[in-house]
Amino acid sequence: MDDSSEVDKTIHAAVMRNHPLWKRFDAHPMQLPAPVTTKTFPSMRTALLVCHHARSRMNCLDCVAGQASIRDDVTMQRPILFDLDRTLVDLQNHTDYAAALADLHSLLEGWSEFEVLDADWDAPTLECMAILVALSNDPRWGPASAAVAAHERAAIPRSTPMPGLAEVGAACVGTPYAVVTLLPPDVAREVLDHHGFPVEVIIGRDPGIRAKPYGDGLVAAAQLLGVDVEGCVMIGDSSWDRAAAVDAGGGFIGVPATSSAFASDVLTASSLVEAVWMARSR
Numbered sequence: 001m002d003d004s005s006e007v008d009k010t011i012h013a014a015v016m017r018n019h020p021l022w023k024r025f026d027a028h029p030m031q032l033p034a035p036v037t038t039k040t041f042p043s044m045r046t047a048l049l050v051c052h053h054a055r056s057r058m059n060c061l062d063c064v065a066g067q068a069s070i071r072d073d074v075t076m077q078r079p080i081l082f083d084l085d086r087t088l089v090d091l092q093n094h095t096d097y098a099a100a101l102a103d104l105h106s107l108l109e110g111w112s113e114f115e116v117l118d119a120d121w122d123a124p125t126l127e128c129m130a131i132l133v134a135l136s137n138d139p140r141w142g143p144a145s146a147a148v149a150a151h152e153r154a155a156i157p158r159s160t161p162m163p164g165l166a167e168v169g170a171a172c173v174g175t176p177y178a179v180v181t182l183l184p185p186d187v188a189r190e191v192l193d194h195h196g197f198p199v200e201v202i203i204g205r206d207p208g209i210r211a212k213p214y215g216d217g218l219v220a221a222a223q224l225l226g227v228d229v230e231g232c233v234m235i236g237d238s239s240w241d242r243a244a245a246v247d248a249g250g251g252f253i254g255v256p257a258t259s260s261a262f263a264s265d266v267l268t269a270s271s272l273v274e275a276v277w278m279a280r281s282r
């Protein structure tokens with residue numbers, strides 16, 4: 001093994017394990033073995049992750065001087081946390097949440113001790129999600145989630161990609177991203193795979209993670225990506241997504257599915273792809 005490949009492995013390990021080398025680079029990027037170029041890193045993604053954590057665009061530009069393709073990307077990359085339903089794929093409008101709610105009522109025998117934060121969803125969808133959020137520390141969460149998931153999974157063949165989904169992968173090159181969704185992670189993975197948009201990091205419905213509108217799922221996703229949640233931008237279609245982003249301390253860009261989705265002071269994009277580019281350039 002020659003010296004450059006040894007350096008590649010060392011830096012890669014530092015990035016992945018938050019090694020002290022990482023912290024030294026964070027404070028003094030130019031202390032890394034010079035010259036730091038694309039060849040120094042095991043992949044473009046690692047180079048971009050390192051540069052992201054340096055948190056200094058000028059330092060990033062210095063350390064990759066002469067690498068125009070990386071320089072262009074480094075100036076526009078910020079971790080993105082996507083909502084799934086009606087943001088990447090529309091499963092919600094093809095799921096029979098009225099039937100799911102009837103199943104929940106049967107299962108919970110009229111239990112109604114939950115609050116509902118408004119959203120531009122139909123009433124059964126809103127009530128199903130509010131019930132699941134309220135049950136997060138309750139032993140009934142498991143059967144309740146499974147009852148709803150049966151209807152969500154059944155809708156996968158009928159689900160439709162949101163406009164621009166086919167372009168999102170290319171728009172995200174070099175940008176760490178994850179999905180934070182109210183769907184169960186296995187259903188989320190299935191529906192994303194169904195539409196040809198596999199995502200490595202998915203935080204879904206989980207009794208151990210308070211769901212949106214809490215920010216816990218965003219924090220968990222950021223940890224898996226190895227980034228600070230405050231530096232992330234959430235892209236989503238609903239007020240619950242925005243509430244979660246605010247709770248987590250991250251940024252937010254709305255891609256409204258209806259005219260009543262957000263208050264007028266919320267930053268929104270006219271399309272999913274525009275939202276990605278806005279997030280990367282902020």
Ligand SMILES: [Mg+2]
Pocket residue numbers: 083084085086087236237238
């Ligand atoms: Mg949504």
